Amino acid sequence: MKLKHALSLLVITALLFNCSSDSANPGSPDPTPDPTPDPTNSTKVTYTSDxxxxxxxxxxxxxxxxxxxxxxxxxxxxxxVKNYVDLIITRVNSSTNPMPPSPNDPLSDSDKSLIQQWKDDGLLEN
Known part of the structure; x- marks a missing residue:
């Protein structure tokens, strides 16, 4: 009978230790924010805004x-603009036949990048 009580006490003790709360519990949400946020979650480039x-x-x-x-x-x-975006990208990046043509100033690299990003983001309107 003593063996049965000892075995029961051992099982109860094991269950108590397994049920205790700790920070490594996979069912608990991680309270620590991600120190390197995903850059793909940034604001999308849109026609209207950019x-x-x-x-x-x-x-x-x-x-x-x-x-x-x-x-x-x-x-x-x-x-x-959406229908001609590929031609626009080609022409603004062309070194031999650029848009806008001379004597106009070429687009800035940031403007060229925004147009490309707009296309990559799915040609969003708003």
Whole structure:
């Protein structure tokens, strides 16, 4: 009978130690924030917030509706810019046939990067 009590006491003790609360418990949320946040969670580039001002400040003088100065297309709306984004990226990055053409200043590297990021983010409008 003493063996049965000793065995019961051992099982109860083992259960108590296993049920105790500790910080390594996988069921508990980790209270420590991630010190290196995921950069993909940053704000997405959108046409309305980021791209429209670049196009309006650098392209609309020729790519108006209707286009002038031999510009082949209008870039006055989100849909138009979205449809021509690959051509825009190619031309603003071209060293031999850049847009905007001389004597205009080329787009800044940050503006070029924003256009590329807009495409990479999924060509969001708002």
């Amino acid at each position: 791209i429209a001002s670049i196009i309006n400040g650098n392209c609309i003088s020729c790519h108006s509706d209707p286009p002038v100065n031999s510009a082949p297309m209008a870039l006055t709306t989100y849909a138009q």
